[in-house]
Amino acid sequence: MAALIEMADYHQAHLILTTGGTKLSLRDITPEATRQVIDREVPGFPELIRVSLRAGGLMSALFRGTAGLRGQTLIINLPGSPQGVSKAMLALIPELEAALFSIQGRDTFTE
């Protein structure tokens, strides 16, 4: 959590991607930790990831990841498995450019 805050506030990262810690075991607390550092949730990203996992034949409901903004830094939780990350990234990439533009107040894409 301290690492997320440092990357967002000190290094002013535009985008932070995390992997893993998103399933159901007692140690899977990435979404809760992420929620503590973001100001505003962006539920469409985890939703899109679950759609892509489902379409790719992977378990989708188990993915508890979230996404949100800390100021102008976008933080997105990804699944832990390489296959899950791959499916998720393919689904996210078409929307990431629009997201990063929107964060800067430049709305060249239509929602």
Place this chain on the structure above:
Amino acid sequence: MAALIEMADYHQAHLILTTGGTKLSLRDITPEATRQVIDREVPGFPELIRVSLRAGGLMSALFRGTAGLRGQTLIINLPGSPQGVSKAMLALIPELEAALFSIQGRDTFTE
């Protein structure tokens, strides 16, 4: 926010639709303002809107809108663009009648 409360509590509106303020810039705080005036969230409406945006070739993950109930008033955030509002409304309309019946405790439709 005061306007939402007045429409819901004083004018007892059955349905309030807002547009815009739902993306990622620092000024996009409609979902947070809406969450402050509702008692119970209705996550299926924003989910359905994102499905319709995606199906319509628009950016879907950027739409952060929410929906919820303040007493018996249903408040739904819509996107800001005319195309987004159009796609969203087409998706919502088939469920709106059932929603307004359900709010009154008249469950003639099946969930």
Place this chain on the structure above:
Amino acid sequence: MAALIEMADYHQAHLILTTGGTKLSLRDITPEATRQVIDREVPGFPELIRVSLRAGGLMSALFRGTAGLRGQTLIINLPGSPQGVSKAMLALIPELEAALFSIQGRDTFTE
């Protein structure tokens, strides 16, 4: 709510399914009651249920149900109608085995 807590903490149930109380009338407060007893939400389950209701020609946006973990007990809200429960269960079953394994820290399935 006391019943949920007793089943989870005293009887150490692995899985609790509730039905009904998930729509929009003033008495529909199952999601809010559930949220009070869970530690961590699992939004993928209600999302999957809404996808299945939509695919089955039922109202989907009206389903406000949630799901989450209380320790190692998984609690999932189901719709109130027999048709809704049937559609929801068919969609959930393929992911339930993976979910129950994941809760025990045994990740044999890929998200």
